[in-house]
Amino acid sequence: MRSDRQLFKYMLSLIEKLKQVKDFRKDKGKRHPLWIVLVVIILGTMLGYSGYRELGEFAKNNRHRLSKEFNIIPERVPSYSTIRRVMMGVDWQSLLKMFNEWALQEYGQRDDINWLGIDGKSLKNTLKNPNNEQQNFIMFISLFSQESGLVLHLKRIENKKGSEIDEGQAIIEDCSLQNKVFTGDALHCQKKTISLIAKTKNDYVITVKGNQKNLYKRIQDLSNSSKPESCFLEQDNSHGRKISRKIEVFKVRKNERKGFENLRRIVKVERKGSRGDKTYEETAYYISSLTESAEVFAKIIRGHWKIENQLHWVKDVIFEEDKSEISDFQAASNWSILTTIGLNLFRGLGFLSITEGQRWLAERWEKLIVLST
Structure with missing residues (x-):
């Protein structure tokens, strides 16, 4: 799967989409098409360069290789100032639309x-004062594949002008996927969200907490008074911790759904474990339209x-998004999309480990670029 041919395929489709991003610049004085600048930023970011200056250094230090790939003279490889201007000037909505179309x-x-x-x-880099909880900042909501680690859809909001709940619902409507299983934390345990999942011919496994008090109480009562139809036990002794989990699945009758469309099963997860010298016990509940075994629900x-660790952690630690x-707001939004x-x-290409992918790419990065005019 990690082949030059696959790189060619991905980059060819990406460049065709990047060419559709609206160029905000005037023709006079324009040295290179917008897509070339965007590809240089993507490539530099993939190789571990973050921020305007580092990306400018990447372009400068590799100007002869880049000029050969893009068929431009070395002195005209995108500079620090060009990269900064593009990042601050590109319409993030145009770039986001391109990403969503390309990813799907x-x-x-x-x-x-x-x-x-x-x-x-x-995006913590858009916070001016981390101690002020009332300030405005940017947030991205992602549709993330558990199995592949790919992001299939993005929505962007400012915390004072939007809601993660609303944008999660918009993702379900806009992504045009069917026969999938959507998972979410308790924030997304909303009747409208679940109705949209059912309407789009998909299934769900959603956490239930106190934000749905009546549902939470009914689930507790059902799990305490009923016999589970399936049970699964598992142990996890990795990363310096010891955890035992007991997963139980309970059947839900139609008259017990109470407005939560296609609700068929309740899942109860009891966790017991230790972190260092501290022990803990906790119980979590989930609702689902699936009729799977406890073992499948556990997975x-x-x-x-x-x-958290394959997307958010990678963007914060490997790509240094928070430290940027x-x-x-415009530039930070664009950089998050390009990242x-x-x-x-x-x-x-099959790299679950991004650092492994970076080492692989460093030896052959010229082949990532496909000249397409």
């Missing part, structure tokens, strides 16, 4: 796109949290 077109039909998590991540529930000097493109290119 390129990856939406894969066999390993079945369990899809919805979750939001704030889906555990898999939902991959979005790019704080302008997600780079992540998808790695994951599309």
Whole structure:
């Protein structure tokens, strides 16, 4: 799967989409098409360069290789100032539309796109004062594939002008996927969200907490008074912790759905474990339209949290999104989208580990670029 041919395929479709992004610049004085600047930014980001200056250094230090690939003279390789201007000037909505079309077109039909998590991540680089909870900042809501680590859809909001709940619902409507399983935390345990999942011919496994008090109480009563139809026990002794989980599945009758469309099963997860010298016990509940075994539910529930370490952690630690000097809302939004493109290119080639992908790419990055005019 990690072949030059696959790189060619991905980049060819990406460049065709990048050419559709609206160029905000005037023709006078324009040295290169917008898509070339965007590809340089994506490539530099994939290789570990973050921020205007580092990306400018990447372009400068590799000007002879880049000029050969793009058929331009070395002195006209995109500079620091050009990269900064483009990042601050490109309409993020145009770039986001391009990403969503490209991601679904390129990856939406894969066999390993079945369990899809919805979750939001704030861009801490857009916070002026981390101690002020009332300030405005940018957040991206992602549709993330548990199996492949790919991002299939993005929505962007400002926390004072939008809602993760609303954008999660918009993702379900807009992504045009069917026969998938959507997973989400308790924030997305909303009757409208679940109705949209059912309407689009998909299934769900959603966490239930106190934000749905009546439902939460009914679930507790049902699980305490009924016999589970399926049970699964598992142990996890990795990463310096010991956890035992007991997963039980309970059948829900039609008259017990109470407005939660297609609700068929309740899942109860009891966790007992230790972190260092501390022990803990906790119980979590989930609602689902599926009729799977407890073992399958355990995999889906555990898999939902991959979005934290395979997407959010990667963007913060590997791509240094939170530490970035790019704080302008427009530029930060654009960089987050371009970073997600780079992540998808790695994951599309089968790299679960981005650092492994970076080492692989460093030896052959010229082949990533496909000249397409």
